Amino acid sequence: MDVIMNALQWFIGLGSTVFLPIIIFVIGLIFGVKPSKSFISGITVGIGSIGLGLVIDLLSGSLGSAIQLMGQNYGTSLSIMDIGCGVGGPLAFSTTTGILLIPISLLVNFAFIALGLTRTLNVDIWNFWFPAFLGLVVQSVTGSFITGVFGTVVAVMLQWLLADLFADKISTFFGYPGIAITHMMALSGVVFAIPMNWIFDHIPGLKNVDADAESLTKRFGIFGDTVVMGLIIGIIVGILAGYDAAGVLGLGMSTAAVMKIMPKMVAMFMEGIMPIAEGAKDFANKHMHGKSVNVGMDAALTVGHSTVMSCALLMVPISLALSLVLPGVKILPFGDLAFFAFVICLMIPFFNGNVVRSILGCTLYMITMLYLSTWLAPVVTSVFKLASFNVGTTGLVSFVTAGLWPVVLFTLAAQHLGVVGLALIAVAVVAIMFYVNKVRAPKQAEA
Incomplete structure (x- = not known):
């Protein structure tokens, strides 16, 4: 057992830019993709992953430093430290619960696909950290290691269900056929966005506002361009952080660069993953009686979308302002500010790319997160x-x-x-999985 645990820890320690290409290569071979094509796909995905990492580092490094200064300038009285979700992976995979989740999740995932209970093959191993975190929450609350491990399994089942439910809409909006996003942190927002969009549909005036990125560009010309919006937002953040003129302009250019480069890195990532997605489809047609299989991937594939990036950048000053004016909020957004794109990205398709609706919906969502993260602080602290x-x-x-x-x-x-309580959640998840993939899906296929 110790040998297996050490091997898994070593594999995770290679970093996602190394272990993800290996996983893509192996999955490609399993799905019958030629070894040479699988190898190139793995390498291309790795290069795309490195490119995404560099862009995100640029964003979090340049914008993050300015945000820290903004926090010091405007929020010193807030008592709970926002440590950021960036520590989630290292936290989860430094525990036995997190390491055990990797083989357990892969085995159960294959079993559920074979049984037709899910259409999602999740290869986004790094983001297993969030279900592992949920398991650690359970372990911390109950004091039971076994219950915590059970909690991680229930969490990944919920992850597959959410991926199945929303895959069609998300893949159509972003243009990623055969791909499902399995990042639970991103999927969670969809459950909020769907009812909010329904409410927006019934608000006079608001329901008629059409403001996607393309229409904004047409309406506002150069100022509606996402690169220019990035430049402006960077300049504003720099001014609020107290930078001098050179620092303000430099931050503006860095933010504009992220808006321009991010979509190109995502495109490279998709170049590598698409042959695997096609292989999964062919494999399902040949060996699984035509069952569709979507390859589960990171939400990083979606953050390069112009509306996602624009809303994520705007949520930085909005979240800081909310934390200062909302009564009872004890946490100042700090470590998580550079990761807002991953939280809101999957909400955008369910607002149909409408920038106005997206900003309103994400602002309301942010209010719930600020209050809930304040309430959960004792539990999160105990997990650490x-x-x-x-x-x-x-x-x-x-x-x-x-x-x-x-x-x-x-x-x-x-x-x-x-x-x-966890067993009840598991039963509910499996029941909905059965309905979605065994009852509803065949009827839709016949129609």
């Missing part, structure tokens, strides 16, 4: 202590993106019902 993870402070810590409904659901279930 459980994992013996040094957070550099003796006070309460949390992260804004921990304030999502799955974290609340698992926390309340574990607190009040223990393993029974």
